[in-house]
Amino acid sequence: MTATQSEHLAIDIQNLDVAYMAGTRQVNVLQGVNLALRPGEVLGLVGESGSGKSTLAGILLASLRTSSFIARGTVHVAGADVFKLKGKGLRDFRASQVALVPQNAGAALTPTMRIADQLAEAFRSDDASTATRAARRSRAIELLRLVRLPNPAAALDKYPHQFSGGQQQRIGIAMALAARPAILVLDEPTTGLDVVTQAAILDTLSRLHAELGMAMVLVSHDLGVIDKMCTHVAVLRQGKVVESGPTKDVLAHPSHPYTRGLLASVPRINAPGIPPSLDDAVIDAYERGETLPAAESAVYERTAPVGTPPVLTVRGLTVDYNRKPHGAPTVLDVDLDVHAGEIVALVGESGSGKSTIANVIAGLQGTKAGVLTLDGETELAATVPRRAKAVRRAIQIIFQNADTSLNPRQTVRDAVNRPLRLFGIRGSSVEAALADVDLPGSFAQRLPGQLSGGQRQRVGIARAVAAGPSLVLADEIVSALDVSVQSSILRLMDRLAREKDLGFLFITHDLAVVRAIADRVVVLYLGRIVEEGTVDEIFGSISHPYTRLLLDAVIELGDDHASAPAPGQDEVPDGPPEQGCPFASRCPLVMDVCRTVRPPVVPVSATHSIRCHAPLNNLRLDLAESATGLV
Amino acid sequence: MFTRFVAPRLGWAIATIVLSTVLVFSAMQALPGDAATQILGQNATPEAVATLRRQLGLDQAPVARFVTWLGHALTGNFGTSLVSGQAVGPEVGRALLNTSFLAGVTILVGFSLAMVLGLVAGLFRDRWPDALISTVALVGMSVPEFIVATLLVLAFSITIPLFPAVVVAGQNATIGQLLPSMPLPALSLMFVAAAYIIRMMRTSVIDVMESDFVHTARLKGITTGRLVIRHVVPSAVLPTLNVVAMNIAWLIGGVVVVESIFNYPGMGSLMIRSVQSRDLPTILLITVIGAVTFVACNLLADLAATFLNPRLRYPRNSK
Ligand SMILES: Nc1ncnc2c1ncn2[C@@H]1O[C@H](COP(=O)(O)OP(=O)(O)OP(=O)(O)O)[C@@H](O)[C@H]1O
Numbered sequence: 001m002t003a004t005q006s007e008h009l010a011i012d013i014q015n016l017d018v019a020y021m022a023g024t025r026q027v028n029v030l031q032g033v034n035l036a037l038r039p040g041e042v043l044g045l046v047g048e049s050g051s052g053k054s055t056l057a058g059i060l061l062a063s064l065r066t067s068s069f070i071a072r073g074t075v076h077v078a079g080a081d082v083f084k085l086k087g088k089g090l091r092d093f094r095a096s097q098v099a100l101v102p103q104n105a106g107a108a109l110t111p112t113m114r115i116a117d118q119l120a121e122a123f124r125s126d127d128a129s130t131a132t133r134a135a136r137r138s139r140a141i142e143l144l145r146l147v148r149l150p151n152p153a154a155a156l157d158k159y160p161h162q163f164s165g166g167q168q169q170r171i172g173i174a175m176a177l178a179a180r181p182a183i184l185v186l187d188e189p190t191t192g193l194d195v196v197t198q199a200a201i202l203d204t205l206s207r208l209h210a211e212l213g214m215a216m217v218l219v220s221h222d223l224g225v226i227d228k229m230c231t232h233v234a235v236l237r238q239g240k241v242v243e244s245g246p247t248k249d250v251l252a253h254p255s256h257p258y259t260r261g262l263l264a265s266v267p268r269i270n271a272p273g274i275p276p277s278l279d280d281a282v283i284d285a286y287e288r289g290e291t292l293p294a295a296e297s298a299v300y301e302r303t304a305p306v307g308t309p310p311v312l313t314v315r316g317l318t319v320d321y322n323r324k325p326h327g328a329p330t331v332l333d334v335d336l337d338v339h340a341g342e343i344v345a346l347v348g349e350s351g352s353g354k355s356t357i358a359n360v361i362a363g364l365q366g367t368k369a370g371v372l373t374l375d376g377e378t379e380l381a382a383t384v385p386r387r388a389k390a391v392r393r394a395i396q397i398i399f400q401n402a403d404t405s406l407n408p409r410q411t412v413r414d415a416v417n418r419p420l421r422l423f424g425i426r427g428s429s430v431e432a433a434l435a436d437v438d439l440p441g442s443f444a445q446r447l448p449g450q451l452s453g454g455q456r457q458r459v460g461i462a463r464a465v466a467a468g469p470s471l472v473l474a475d476e477i478v479s480a481l482d483v484s485v486q487s488s489i490l491r492l493m494d495r496l497a498r499e500k501d502l503g504f505l506f507i508t509h510d511l512a513v514v515r516a517i518a519d520r521v522v523v524l525y526l527g528r529i530v531e532e533g534t535v536d537e538i539f540g541s542i543s544h545p546y547t548r549l550l551l552d553a554v555i556e557l558g559d560d561h562a563s564a565p566a567p568g569q570d571e572v573p574d575g576p577p578e579q580g581c582p583f584a585s586r587c588p589l590v591m592d593v594c595r596t597v598r599p600p601v602v603p604v605s606a607t608h609s610i611r612c613h614a615p616l617n618n619l620r621l622d623l624a625e626s627a628t629g630l631v
Numbered sequence: 632m633f634t635r636f637v638a639p640r641l642g643w644a645i646a647t648i649v650l651s652t653v654l655v656f657s658a659m660q661a662l663p664g665d666a667a668t669q670i671l672g673q674n675a676t677p678e679a680v681a682t683l684r685r686q687l688g689l690d691q692a693p694v695a696r697f698v699t700w701l702g703h704a705l706t707g708n709f710g711t712s713l714v715s716g717q718a719v720g721p722e723v724g725r726a727l728l729n730t731s732f733l734a735g736v737t738i739l740v741g742f743s744l745a746m747v748l749g750l751v752a753g754l755f756r757d758r759w760p761d762a763l764i765s766t767v768a769l770v771g772m773s774v775p776e777f778i779v780a781t782l783l784v785l786a787f788s789i790t791i792p793l794f795p796a797v798v799v800a801g802q803n804a805t806i807g808q809l810l811p812s813m814p815l816p817a818l819s820l821m822f823v824a825a826a827y828i829i830r831m832m833r834t835s836v837i838d839v840m841e842s843d844f845v846h847t848a849r850l851k852g853i854t855t856g857r858l859v860i861r862h863v864v865p866s867a868v869l870p871t872l873n874v875v876a877m878n879i880a881w882l883i884g885g886v887v888v889v890e891s892i893f894n895y896p897g898m899g900s901l902m903i904r905s906v907q908s909r910d911l912p913t914i915l916l917i918t919v920i921g922a923v924t925f926v927a928c929n930l931l932a933d934l935a936a937t938f939l940n941p942r943l944r945y946p947r948n949s950k
């Protein structure tokens with residue numbers, strides 16, 4: 001492509017290699033990347049963790065990790081050869097042509113500066129419309145309104161920590177738009193946000209793109225998000241673009257086995273079962289020009305156990321974090337059962353009290369009221385020190401973040417051996433425990449740093465299962481994993497539940513994962529149960545308005561129906577109300593009675609119940625749509 | 632505000648002050664001899680010592696004496712010097728003024744310089760300005776102040792006779808008379824105290840430079856000056872403040888050594904003289920002043936941290 005052609009392109013990357021030196025060896029982070037994007041197009045960069053997505057996104061702003069360098073190739077963005085830019089030229093380029101919306105706006109906004117100042121900084125110095133202080137203020141308000149931040153004028157004088165995660169992300173987007181850039185780069189703009197917030201932010205982004213028409217590059221590991229947002233997609237694997245083209249073509253007719261594998265491994269809320277995981281051997285063979293038969297490619301459907309005894313019974317659990325006597329308790333009146341061999345999912349947005357409940361069961365958090373019973377007979381003492389050894393052994397917890405819950409200086413053997421020694425378990429070994437989670441015995445010698453994310457999570461599971469528990473608390477254990485690794489961990493959970501009759505309390509905010517693995521589901525909102533039922537019932541046609549909001553917000557691959565929440569519906573209040581229905585402030589069906597009277601438990605079937613004042617008929621999917629006008 | 636912020640700290644402050652006087656009082660009891668034996672010298676008859684003791688009130692039980700002193704002190708009466716017979720206030724006051732001046736110069740010049748040096752070291756991490764500043768700081772931390780003082784005297788008053796080696800103006804010198812001999816004591820104090828501040832500031836600047844928000848701000852295309860002043864410094868100063876407060880408190884101790892080396896007529900010299908003469912009222916007043924300074928510095932650091940940190944100034948739920 002000639003220089004004149006690249007002037008017409010928003011982005012033109014040719015034969016790009018990015019590398020860093022490991023000793024004297026050059027390691028390529030990106031290899032032979034070619035990409036072109038015309039003005040107004042939206043390019044999705046998709047791939048697994050470590051595939052080079054963020055590196056590629058950074059390059060568009062002439063930003064590299066300190067030890068990395070361009071080994072080969074050229075990068076033109078908005079007509080400029082970005083790595084030839086220096087000093088003032090580079091600053092001007094960043095200040096006017098291209099802007100970044102960082103992954104975690106909470107950390108990316110300067111904590112000691114007011115929003116107004118941070119926005120004002122991003123205005124172009126040559127922009128006459130922002131010459132005076134008053135003009136800058138009104139333009140800042142205009143920007144915050146554009147991204148639908150509630151009460152923009154008041155927001156200007158606040159500091160970042162005074163906003164919720166979703167609001168911070170909106171401010172991050174407003175800041176990126178401030179310079180009217182020709183190209184907007186978004187690195188995982190909604191990862192880590194709740195589904196409803198994600199839907200609202202993506203909707204805002206689509207609208208902004210339609211109005212302002214800039215080119216966008218969106219980095220995401222979520223194929224559903226890419227499908228919804230992008231005109232074009234580039235699939236990255238190990239630093240190479242393995243496939244690229246118009247999104248609809250690539251997703252409908254993927255030519256590379258990696259793309260096919262990625263697509264197949266995404267769990268869906270509209271279809272039950274655990275999807276197959278990627279088979280790296282097949283893909284590597286394809287890259288070498290050979291063909292191997294694909295291994296397992298079928299979706300695996302789990303069957304719920306029938307008539308097994310309860311391992312955990314929770315009745316009337318109430319937790320109150322309030323220091324003062326007034327104020328509604330954080331968790332109120334929660335009843336919960338987990339049976340042997342059963343996987344029960346606890347779902348809800350952030351702040352709904354999921355982890356608090358897990359901590360109470362684990363004995364790490366005191367309660368205000370409630371009775372917890374183990375195996376139908378032993379009443380659980382409130383705190384760990386007061387629990388008998390046998391009880392502590394029976395309840396094991398696996399944490400969200402395998403990276404931080406394993407001691408980096410301790411070998412896998414030490415980590416897994418600890419419960420074996422602690423509980424004096426005979427007739428088992430570290431090797432057997434590792435075999436239980438499909439890891440070879442040789443892994444015992446390794447340190448956590450020498451394991452991948454999925455392997456680390458397996459070690460975490462091995463450690464919990466080695467104790468021989470009857471109940472495992474799994475707090476967001478697959479949230480940080482790539483989808484294909486996710487399905488292999490889900491399969492592992494299923495097998496352990498069946499083979500060892502383990503009861504799992506599985507905590508997550510990801511509804512597609514719930515659909516794939518759970519037998520029963522408990523939906524929590526602001527520490528109150530709003531609905532519970534079997535997995536098919538929860539994803540069926542009668543739902544609590546909150547569950548409906550969550551389901552509608554999920555962005556599914558190949559599904560154009562995902563609806564954005566109405567303005568304001570993505571904002572979770574700071575705490576539960578003292579009376580009435582917790583969901584009243586966001587509910588499209590809200591009635592007067594909802595604000596004062598606690599909703600009754602309405603049975604839909606023997607296993608399905610909903611806590612809501614609205615007649616069940618209004619909660620049916622078909623009717624609810626016309627009643628709320630949400631779609 | 633009061634119950635959450637001020638009240639607990641106030642209680643802690645009063646406890647610190649009272650406790651330190653108790654400690655110093657007990658320590659003085661443990662030393663051999665008292666004011667009477669020190670005043671009368673070795674050849675005094677036991678009768679003369681006993682008489683003087685009675686006159687000075689030293690014949691009463693230590694606990695009773697401390698309680699009496701505490702009662703008077705609470706009304707602002709710190710007693711008379713056992714040596715001069717004058718009220719302790721004016722003499723200690725004069726010394727306090729001199730010391731405050733020395734400490735003030737050290738804090739203003741030295742600490743701000745230290746913050747700037749720490750900032751520079753952090754910004755030029757692992758390049759020559761950092762290497763230079765960090766080495767100096769390391770030396771400052773590992774060498775005791777009396778050696779620093781001695782070396783400074785060797786360099787700037789003996790080898791190159793720029794400043795006087797000791798203060799000759801005497802006990803009743805005015806600030807104006809003290810001024811020419813100020814640089815060396817001030818430099819000795821600065822050198823040692825600044826080292827910790829430089830190290831802390833450097834570490835915290837490096838942390839902040841690697842944060843997401845600095846990366847984002849840089850990608851906005853703002854100038855480096857603006858980046859440093861608006862985005863880096865406010866966050867980097869916060870963790871350094873406590874070290875600064877600790878160092879101010881530490882200055883109280885360092886001052887004693889440095890003042891006596893340079894014969895500077897401040898609280899440190901007065902303290903040493905009073906300990907030699909067992910002049911308890913003077914010592915106790917100096918203790919009170921030292922403790923109050925210590926407490927006040929910590930309180931100020933907390934207040935400054937609150938003022939600089941929006942998270943503390945505007946809790947999440949405030950409207
Ligand atoms: N300078 C460097 N030194 C060492 N490793 C590097 C360097 N630059 C990149 N890498 C490695 O290159 C790979 C690609 O990094 P990059 O951050 O672009 O991945 P990503 O696709 O954004 O991953 P994620 O989805 O986890 O954010 C990673 O394994 C990263 O650790």
Ligand code: SF4
Nearest residue numbers: 581584587594612613
């Ligand atoms: S009780 Fe009322 S507010 Fe609550 S979910 Fe039902 S209709 Fe909505």
Ligand SMILES: [Mg+2]
Nearest residue numbers: 053054055187
């Ligand atoms: Mg990334």
